[in-house]
Amino acid sequence: MQTKTLSPSEVQTNQPRVHTAPNICAVIASAAAGFLITNVKIGGTLSPFLTSLISALTPLYGTAALFGGICSALVTGSVWKCIAELSAAVLTVIYCKIFSRQKGSGIKAIAAGLIYFICASAVSAGSGDWVLFAAVFFRGLMCSAASYCMCETKRLARGGCSDNGNAKMNSVFYAGIVYMIIIAALCSKTVWIINAGRIAAGFCTAAAARKFGVRGGGAVGVLSASAFLLAEQSLGRCGAMLAFAGLASGLYHIRGKYAVNICFICSAFGITAAAGMPSGTPEFIADMGIAAALYCLIPERLYMPKLNGICSVRSKGEDIRSDRLGFAAQVLEEVGNDVETASDMLSRCTEAPDEKISDIVRNTVCGKYCSQRKCTAVFCAVSDKTADDCFKAAEALAESKGSVTCGELPTGFDGCRAKAQVAYACTHAMELRALQSRKSAFVRRFLEGASEQLSASCGIIMSMAEELDPRFKEDFSLSESAARILADCGIEAKSVSVAFDSDLHPFAEAYICREKKIPEPDMAEMTERLGLLLGYELSKPAIICCGEGDKRIMRIRWRTEASYTPDCRILAFAAESGVSGDSHGCFEDGRGNYYIILADGMGKGARAAAESSMAVNMLRRLILSGAGLESAIRTLNVLMTAASPDETFTTADIMEINLYSGATRLIKMGAAPTVVMLREEETAYTEVYSDCSAPLGIIASAKITEEHFTLDSRSRLVMTTDGIGPEHMGYITALLENETLTCEQICDKIMAASDENELSSEEKMRRRDDKTVAAVRLYKI
Template identity: 20%
Template sequence: MESSIASLMMFIIPVGLPQIFKGAKDFGGAEKCICVSILAGVILSLTSGLQISLINLKDILGVLAVLVMASSVGPGAGAISGIIIGIMGYSFPFSPWSVSILAFAGLISGTFKRLGRIGTVTGFALGYLIYNFYINSIGETLINIPVILFSSGIFLVIPADLFNKLANNLKVLQEQKDGVVIPKLAEERLYEIASVISDMGTFFKEPLDGVNRADARRYFEDVCAEIQETVCCNCGMYKICWEREPRKTVKSLFVLIKDFEKNLFRAMPQLFKSRCKRVEDIKRIVSEKSSIYLMQQRLDKIIDFNRDLICAYFEKASEMIKELAAGISEELDMTLDDKLLFVLSQLGVRPENVFVTSDDNRCEISIVKPPCIGERQCETVIPKGIATILGRRFYTKIIDCPLKTGCLKCRLKAVTYGILGVCVGASGMAKAGQKVSGDKFTFMDLNNGKYMVALSDGMGVGDKASQHSERTLEVTERLLKAGFGSEFTLKMVNLSMMLSTQDESFSTLDLVIIDTYSGRAEFIKAGAPTSYIKRGNSISTVEGDSPPVGILNSISHTIAEKKLKPGDIIIMTSDGAIEAMNGTKDSNDMFLKIIKNLKSSQPQDICNEILDVAKSKGSCNDDITVMAIRISEKNA
């Protein structure tokens, strides 16, 4: 019998005390509670003969163990410890009663754990009184009032640091049902909601049947019909124009309408000059009908823009919910969780929850804790503890602070910085004879581990071109900063440029988005010239063949992905730099030669050097802008 018990204890002790036995698996959950309670019961059985002032030490330690388990873990652990200690700590005739009173009192005390240690003691006393009330005070024979007072006093005076260590060592994972089944159900439910939201967005993609939209063919037919009925019907030339030579008449009207759409009536078609005496009436009809048609066109564009925007909002909401659902079942780094819990407890912090996720060199830590009392731990102690564990640079973001918003919990997030650094340089000059360049550029940290660099060349030169390129970059910045993807951003920029003015307004867009965690770079080109990536002595190119933004209703953009490494240099230019190299097929070869023989690796020096070469080639017939991006490795 003794051998069998000893064999069982070989499995029980390591599970109950994994911190002592190296390599022992920390099961957590009910298994750990049971093993710890068994160890406590064994220790209690060894103290059965010891007394303090006629009070049995076994009874004091038994109640104390139940209080610690209930306060540290919860009602389930309180009840488990009460059952096991009641069985092992008392003689057989009394064990059923001891089991029931300790289990019941432990259950009630665990229910009050959120009120702190005083609440736990109050819950135990309440359970003790209720039990004695129903079984005629038999519980007083097993556990008398002085034992409860003595145990409660010891429990309340345990130092906070020691109690935090006990609580962290006894902290259990959720039961299988709570830890696996419920998250899975939540995940499925969130996916279902995301699907519904995505379907709602599709309702806006196509216009409703019967909605009047600008139709070029119908508009032209209406113009011809009204001119024929109101102007030409009583004209002596009617048969010649509309019966003998209808094609010639319609063609001349088409030219007249096109001239009006371009805001000019430069020269009347020859047919009207030679035959028609009511040209002004025809002009009036064309002007009225064309104004209505152009207004309808503009309204259609506005409706399409807003419909696409609404669809994008629905799709973005759906994507965010799907990401949330995927995060529920994501594997958490429990080893790092436990280490961080231990370090924070050593520093006097009592977090309720710590979740650590990592992907592509990106580590994100979410912490929930009670409100700070005195020192603001979120700003001092907690960053110190995180730095000890991670050993990497990170930034903290306070999500919710009770001292500022009056909420009940303090929530903060710590995110590691990307492993890559980005340094940008830029140089440029306006076209000869112009004070303002139509080229604009921007670069910014998107706060999600990604870095954006963009260059835009507005149509034409001077102030007008500058306004076009500036608007292109402004919309691009705002959408990317809001978290929208590059494809949607390009689509919205295109629609924005089309709606910005009745005149033609378009710009090129050369955009690169760099993930500083993984090194992946996304190159998006809309009418932009070739970009170059220099890695040591080798040079690769990124080309695009799509039109600028603001020309077509739907834009077919070029997106290329590249993997960047520390030391890589990206060079972007406007087409003015290409033209300065004589604008020939050899321009690309000239650029490659210049980049290969660069004297410096500093981005600003590179830009200045390329600009100097471009200026030395001759007169500047267009605005010139050069940007250089150097990728480096960040120090830990």
């Protein structure tokens, strides 16, 4: 074990790595798609869909699809029959490589259709049959249409579609055409009684029924039937039975994945029995059974995010709301910069040399009593230098004492007839200078606080704007289903949302106008049913309320089970009166972020406890409201600075842990050091993070520094307040090295060692401080 103390400049931030290498799985999938789609027949002849597929892919994946198509032609011995399709595919790969920056779906589609028409016309030129040329022309149009649908479906899978009605219909149309092409390609492969197209269609029908209900199951069933007829007319009866199974299973989509699957199997078997077991029944039953088994075994997170992208709608209203918030934040930032500039100008003006007190006195007193404003005019024995020295001495006396009396003036004023007026003028000028200084300091402090408050408000608005980021895709169908679940449980929600974050984790959120707390049984039932709807086990929801009476609003957030669960143990000791000036809090924001806050109020006793408790509670509410961690700290700092005219302060130690990845952020505002045990492969080491920021409540424009590291199930850390002195850091490190100790045992041992150290000295007994220790580790779920 090695111990290392890091300065903030030496702390390394964990940056996500950008992977630019091609995805091997995607290359293999492209080759497989090219292999399957090459043999799809339309009207008894090979389809032009290989060219369409390549035009929708990148040059690398298009080359893989071309390789798959060539392999398919070699395996089936139909190279000459496929010569037009293969030639067009080769030219399309070259076109995509040369014009790789061209992103328009329409241009790609036109190019694909034109390339196919040229190649097919060249192959058919020897026949001289104009009917054949007409067929080639229409097949070129088919190639363009398929290419356009594939490009648009790929785009929708990445970014969603607009909330415009026509755009929604177009997205469904594009996805439907591509789905039919895929199923038709898979139907060309049959092994014994197993048909890949029927299995894929059954799987997709069950998934659509699960997500979209009756409409989704029925629509995908009809599309599957159309694809069956396109590939082979004998499969038409199977398509009709599959459509019925999709309609029936969609009735139970709210009940969860397994309820949909059971209904799908029962309805598929039931419709075949009701139809009198027509020909092809064994094959149909076998394929549907395999599809149902695959639907149960394959996790939804592997395919549902792409389906969300194709079928979800990104509202233009969300975009405009996000833009409005972003614009407001930018304006606030500019205003804050203007206020900061004004504060700097005022500071420079205040620091400029003022008129000397001696000059002020001479201008007001001497000018009134002596026409020449010179002491030598009356007392010829006094030189100008001696008079200047007397006034400077009086000025120094006034500055040191704040005032000066007639008897305290230097002896050089003994013969002055305006001696009393000089003393009064010196005192009055000094009082005016002190008043002006206090006024300037107050204005500077006010401007600094206003600038920092505007900066904090800007951060809050930007954090809220990020909630509307298009990367966080809302699933409107699941949102409606979640609202119905809450209504079934007797909860009328103002709004309900189900969305997926950038890491594809689903979250549910509900806003409810309710004065009373929701009973635990009702909350447990809602959580269980929402988990069945999302196909994930949900953790305990995070709840925050605001307002009172009829205006009380409750926000509930549900999230999926994360990769880690935190174990946090906190032990506190009060130095006097049984009231500790330290406060602490642990909570989760409902998005998978876990927070630990330790606050230490200035001094000891009830006042310190009130200040630290206010800091913890306000930070918790600001973070849970979506203000963002840094903005919450800035806002609290401004409020505490304004509320503390006697410059009381509170230290704060804030840690944010992402329970999905273990990524940790640590912010220390005047707090005691934190000891963290990390591992690099099998080597364990400790890092001590100290602080260089001011506590909360001292200056409005406090500097905030962040320290980043990643925790896992083998990491542990200890946070303390300053009641645990730096002499205990070595002992804490030794405790972290002992992997057999629990977090509770670590806290007990640190507190016991601290007490023993204090009891050994009477001086330390008189200087005892409040103490708080927090030990944290993560357990892999």
